[in-house]
Amino acid sequence: MINRSMVEQVKCRWREFRREPSAFFWVVFMPILWMLALGFAFSKPHPETxxxxxxxxxxxxxxxxxxxxxxxxxxxxxxxxxxxxxxxxxxxxxxxxxxxxxxxxxxxxxxxxxxxxxxxxxxxxxxxxxxxxGGRQDVIAKDFQTVQVEGGRYVDFLIPGLLGLSIMTSSLFGVGMTIVSNRKENLLKRYLATPMRAYEYIVSHLCGRMIVLLAEFSAVMITGFAVFHFKVYGNFLSFFVFAVLGAAAFTSIALLCAARTRSIPMISGVTNLISLPMMMLSGVFFSKNNFPEWLIKATGYLPLTALNDGLRRIALEGQPLHTLGFEIAVLAAYIVIPAVITQRLFKWY
Missing domain, CATH: 3.40.190.10 (Periplasmic binding protein-like II)
Incomplete structure (x- = not known):
């Protein structure tokens, strides 16, 4: 049930984000810089030299x-x-x-x-x-025909991956750091003296992260459309809804990481331990199909892999949401299970 205290907490989450210039840079501008650098580097129209x-x-x-x-x-x-x-x-x-x-x-x-x-x-x-x-000639005559494959450019593969990476990093670091900082400053102890319950505080972070998602989603997509003529061949609303699921999953994971942590270095280490392997294994910048078969299957259960695969299937293949049953199930598990555990373990001080 949404009440006034929860609404005020959601407003606080937005104010915390808006007043922190470094957070705004990492969420909005860093994905754009990645996109511009890699997009221009690997989308050259001329042949390889x-x-x-x-x-x-x-x-x-x-x-x-x-x-x-x-x-x-x-x-x-x-x-x-x-x-x-x-x-x-x-x-x-x-x-x-x-x-x-x-x-x-x-x-x-x-x-x-x-x-x-x-x-x-x-x-x-x-x-x-x-x-x-030296005079060698082809035995069989050959001809080449150029075929333009929709969504076949590297930058088309890159943009959904960068969006997934941005959602993961902003959720893990933004939510986790905020909670630990509030606990260290005894702000959470003051909340304990109010009628607000733990689940309301948890839900406020989930809702607040959705507002931040609008900023990073808009920044990545507008740049992709304007600079690289990126197209979403599926339903755009489905594309956004799936991004929301990803943001909710990583926010839930961040809440669990910060449920009892009191140290900023500790939460930073935990979130890095979670995010770095996924950054390498979940196909953000390059396809994961070069990995061994067993590793490909194992990484399919990672939240970032499910998020990236789902975003690409909607954007590049035009798949509707109801065909992404496995990816939705993986993200739903990462939303529900950490949130339930967090409510039981959450410590105000």
Missing amino acids: YGIGWQAPAHPSAWTEALLHALRTDPQLKFRDPDAEDLRTHMMRGEISVIVTSHDDNKVSYSLDQNNPEAVRAQKYLDDVVQRF
Whole structure:
């Protein structure tokens, strides 16, 4: 039941957020900076380029000179001057991926780190250019057709993940830090002298977080629409409702973390322990499909994975809410179970 004290507590949550400039920066501007940096870095319209190191005999043959000219005129190959510094030093710095050496007997050799995926791609492309220079022709004629896949860009994958990450960090750190700070300042002890019960205080944080969600949701989506022409192919209201479920789940987790904690360093450590593994395993920046199969299944039960997967299925695949039964069940469990435990464990002082 909503009463006046709960309404006033919700107002307090908004005032606390509004009066803290650092919180406003992390919630509103940090996701935008991530989006701009990664969106422009990985959504280039031009082909991938590779850094190449060149080695040749002191008196190169005409064949070597012709090969060097053919490689230098290729737009996807960037050459490093071998006289400037040791080529292996440039390779360790990541400035070049492959060192190609031309020999007097019209042969070439490649030096690369086979554990570096970019170096492997560079070597394959470089060898194709070399072989074509030597006269190789394709046995079968081929043609390429460019297909524009809706939601297929990296930035389309990135924006729902950044929204999920923003919801997680703002909820965990914003709610947890606020409660522990209030407990440390004996503000919660004063609440104990009022008729307000623990569940009302807990619900006020859940409701207050929804108001903050409006700010971060609007910031991420407006930037995505304006800068990268991001589209939500599903129902936009369903997209927002699912984001609300995610915010409620992480707020509930934050309430449980702060139920008895009195130290700011302690709550900071606990929230970092929870958030950092999910940031790496839940497919925020890159697909989690490269993980082992058992790890993919295990991470499916993490709240951030459920949130990101659901947001992407609505935004990129156009899925309706009723098809996201598993993701909704996972988030609902993280809403209900921590909230019930928090009500029993919550300590005012």
